[in-house]
Amino acid sequence: MDYLKFVLVTQALINGVLLGLIYTAMAMGLSLTMGVMGIVNVAHSTFIMLGSYAAFVLFRQFGLDPIISILIVIPLFFIFGALLEKGLMRHVARAAPTIGLLILFGVLVILESSAILIWTTDTQVITAKYGSSIILGDFIVARPRLYAGIVALILVGLTYYLLQRTMLGKGIRAMAQNRDAATMMGINVERLSMTVFGIGTATAAVGGVALAMVFPFTPQDHIRWLAWAFLVVVVGGLGNVKNTLIAGLVVGITEAVSGVLFPFQYVPVVIYSFLALALIVKGQGLAGTKQRTI
Numbered sequence: 565m566d567y568l569k570f571v572l573v574t575q576a577l578i579n580g581v582l583l584g585l586i587y588t589a590m591a592m593g594l595s596l597t598m599g600v601m602g603i604v605n606v607a608h609s610t611f612i613m614l615g616s617y618a619a620f621v622l623f624r625q626f627g628l629d630p631i632i633s634i635l636i637v638i639p640l641f642f643i644f645g646a647l648l649e650k651g652l653m654r655h656v657a658r659a660a661p662t663i664g665l666l667i668l669f670g671v672l673v674i675l676e677s678s679a680i681l682i683w684t685t686d687t688q689v690i691t692a693k694y695g696s697s698i699i700l701g702d703f704i705v706a707r708p709r710l711y712a713g714i715v716a717l718i719l720v721g722l723t724y725y726l727l728q729r730t731m732l733g734k735g736i737r738a739m740a741q742n743r744d745a746a747t748m749m750g751i752n753v754e755r756l757s758m759t760v761f762g763i764g765t766a767t768a769a770v771g772g773v774a775l776a777m778v779f780p781f782t783p784q785d786h787i788r789w790l791a792w793a794f795l796v797v798v799v800g801g802l803g804n805v806k807n808t809l810i811a812g813l814v815v816g817i818t819e820a821v822s823g824v825l826f827p828f829q830y831v832p833v834v835i836y837s838f839l840a841l842a843l844i845v846k847g848q849g850l851a852g853t854k855q856r857t858i
Contacts, residue, residue: 571702576820578703582713584816586778588809589716590771590789591796592723593764599803600740600760603653604661607668609790610675611641611765615772616781617683623690630690630777631715637773638766645765646758653761654754679783689780712774719770723763724805736760740803795835799842814838 594608618637622628628636648671656663694707727733739746739753739760747753775781775789792815800811815835822834 572824573821575703576824577817578705579709580817580820581813582705582709582816583778583820584813585713585716585720585809586771586774586812587792587796587816588812589719589767589774591793591800591812592720592771592805592808593767594793595797595800595803595805595808596723596767597761597764598797599801600736601653601757602661603668603761604665605668605764606665606790607671607675608764608768608793609786610672610679611645611768612772612775612789612793613679613781613783613786614675615641615769616776617679617688617772617783618769619773619776620683620688620690620781623692630692630773631711634715634770634773637769641769642762642766644762646762648765649758649761654757676783676786683783685782685784687780687782690776692777706778708777712777715770715777716774719767720805720809723767726763727805732756732759795839798839 590612593611594605597603597605597608615637618640619630619633622633622636623630652667652671653664656667692708694711697707698705698710727736735746735751735756736759738749738751739756743753746756779785796808796811796815799814800807800809815838818838819831819835822831826834
């Protein structure tokens with residue numbers, strides 16, 4: 565490999581790691597709701613999209629930095645997710661999975677249509693000024709991408725701490741293993757379900773803020789991010805924060821390096837071939853088990 569190719573691949577690795585961190589934040593809530601509650605949340609990507617627009621509105625109307633706006637986005641979307649679980653999902657918790665899937669698809673359509681009515685289909689961008697890019701020899705690190713990656717990494721760390729080191733996390737893990745047994749042990753599974761769905765919605769919104777710091781966005785873009793979120797969840801397995809982080813990094817690096825080694829139009833082919841390979845080899849992602857692991 566000549567030096568130019570080495571520089572290009574190494575630059576792609578740097579970009580891929582930062583991109584993978586963003587993908588992890590974007591997919592973590594989906595992994596959590598699927599792993600704990602068994603809900604295939606097809607509306608997850610609209611929460612990501614609304615997180616991007618929340619940061620956009622706070623930036624344009626109030627001049628609030630996207631990173632600071634996260635302090636508003638997290639409680640706002642946590643409440644929204646908790647109310648959505650209480651108002652809709654709780655009533656079909658024991659119904660056939662297709663019922664919940666249809667309800668969430670309806671939520672997706674309503675949120676996407678509302679976003680188009682409010683913000684139209686024009687492409688938006690957040691142009692926060694973070695100064696010039698960081699130059700390390702022949703390599704360049706864009707500050708928005710770096711800061712978005714750091715935000716995502718902090719979010720992953722806080723979620724891991726919540727699930728593994730707190731009483732709330734122990735209750736969530738118990739509910740994930742056996743909902744009925746958790747109920748008999750005195751755990752309020754209805755309240756925990758609200759909490760889990762709220763956390764999943766809030767983390768999706770933070771992922772949306774991180775994405776908006778790096779990419780332009782429109783209301784329709786969420787379909788792409790839904791595919792990428794499911795890709796990370798399939799590769800990483802359900803409900804395991806560490807494996808979701810590894811999967812997000814693998815997907816981000818694969819996408820970035822593929823863009824250097826292959827023509828741009830072949831990158832989705834490489835990504836989804838990787839998805840098919842992960843399903844064949846592992847079946848249940850990196851967790852390699854049919855049990856929800858949290």
